[in-house]
Amino acid sequence: METIKRLKELCLPVLEECNVILYDIKWQGNGKERTLEVSIMHEDGSMDLDTCALVSDRLSEVLDSAEELQTSYMLEVCSPGAEREIRDPSELAKMDEPYVFVRLKHPINKKLEWYGTVVKYEDGVLHFRYRDKAAQKETEIPEEDIDYLRLAVRL
Secondary structure (H helix, E strand, O other): OHHHHHHHHHHHHHHHHOOOEEEEEEEEOOHHHOEEEEEEEOOOOOOOHHHHHHHHHHHHHHHHOOHHHOOOOEEEEEOOOOOOEOOOHHHHHHOOOOEEEEEEEEEEOOEEEEEEEEEEEEOOEEEEEEEEOOEEEEEEEEHHHEEEEEEOOOO
């Protein structure tokens, strides 16, 4: 775990220079097949291939000279994905009405799982618009009632 903390310290200046945010950093695999996966995104939650390539090149330079990484590994710089987990609901305030999946700790209208649009997030409350049969409805969900929250792809 200490190694991951140190790797974050090494990566952050490069990420700031490239105007991206670190979503996650973790080791995948073991032995000779180890991959250091660095998930990044722009402040609005988006990501593009050119930025991933740029960050990968810059991180390679920094990490290849780091004492912590004197073993063989592959570096993978990627997006956290279209359906990434929202770890802090305040991230939603930076997005324009994101479509999400939310699982609650306690049911609302006898349902624990919901898909819908976040109208806004403020003061620890998720203002949520969803479809119930043919009708559009809205509800408020306190942050403490959220068990799991992620972006969702609308099909």
